[in-house]
Amino acid sequence: MAVPLLTTDDEGESAPTSLVVPEGWRATQVYGAVDKVLALPAGTTKKSLAKVNLKLPNDAEGNPEGYLFPATYPLGENPTPEKLLTAMVDKANKRFTGAPVAAGAQRNALNVxxxxxxxxxxxxxxxxxxxxxxxxxxxxxxxxxxxxxxxxxxxxxxxxxxxxxxxxxxxxxxxxxxxxxxxxxxxxxxxxxxxxxxxxxxxxxxxxxLYFVTVKPGDTRFTADYAEHQRNVAEFNRLQESASKKAEAAK
Structure with a gap:
């Protein structure tokens, strides 16, 4: 989990000033982080979806997954889950609905x-x-x-x-x-x-x-040949098994 940016108040206690949403987080992780940074009971942010009007595409059917844009969000005064979620979706819309992305999607026969x-x-x-x-x-x-x-x-x-x-x-x-x-x-x-x-x-x-596998860090192998891919997967499995045995031996 990324740690919220902190500042120190007059009494020397750290209070969060911003929330960092890393790339690749799922919505559930974002909800949990918002609950934590705002010191709210677990599940509060997810429940707040029912009362916030997020500007999502029709295809999303109200699910903001994919549109909680990874960035640093200042908490500001009187922060709420609704304000933070709205800021994330608004930022996603600015990134995704602009000409470059819209044109790129259309070029590949996709909608945004x-x-x-x-x-x-x-x-x-x-x-x-x-x-x-x-x-x-x-x-x-x-x-x-x-x-x-x-x-x-x-x-x-x-x-x-x-x-x-x-x-x-x-x-x-x-x-x-x-x-x-x-x-x-x-x-x-x-x-x-x-x-x-x-x-x-x-x-x-x-x-x-048509295939790829990350055999080890820094070594991702892409191929169109299934037999070659199977050999790569076999090597990945061998390395995983070897690492597992070393970890057991070290205990």
């Missing part, structure tokens, strides 16, 4: 909400900023070929977790976010993407890749 959804997957899947445009290309290539996206990040979103280990059982869950079984994009974004992920979503790198 679909582009935000792709950006959210890119944000969750790409190991580095340099990989983002390649991950976006994999998504487009799979969509164009009528292949399921098969993105572990959508499974993690459905299960409310973050992990590198997706089991065969996980890929069979009954959820609209199960991109192993459901075709096309998930029904909503799966996180709140930043500018870099959004840029990648509307400017995917040229390439024929």
């Amino acid at each position: 909400y679909q582009a935000v959804t792709i950006a959210s997957i890119v944000q969750a899947e790409a190991a580095t900023e340099e990989d983002m445009a390649k991950v976006a290309r994999v998504i487009f290539n799979r969509l164009e070929r009528g292949m399921p996206l098969q993105m572990d990040s959508t499974i993690n979103y459905a299960l409310g977790r973050s992990t590198l280990k997706t089991t065969t059982k996980d890929t069979k869950i009954d959820s609209p976010y199960n991109s192993y079984q459901r075709m096309g994009l998930p029904p909503t974004p799966i996180a709140n993407p930043g500018d870099d992920a959004m840029s990648a979503a509307i400017n995917p790198a040229p390439g024929d890749w």
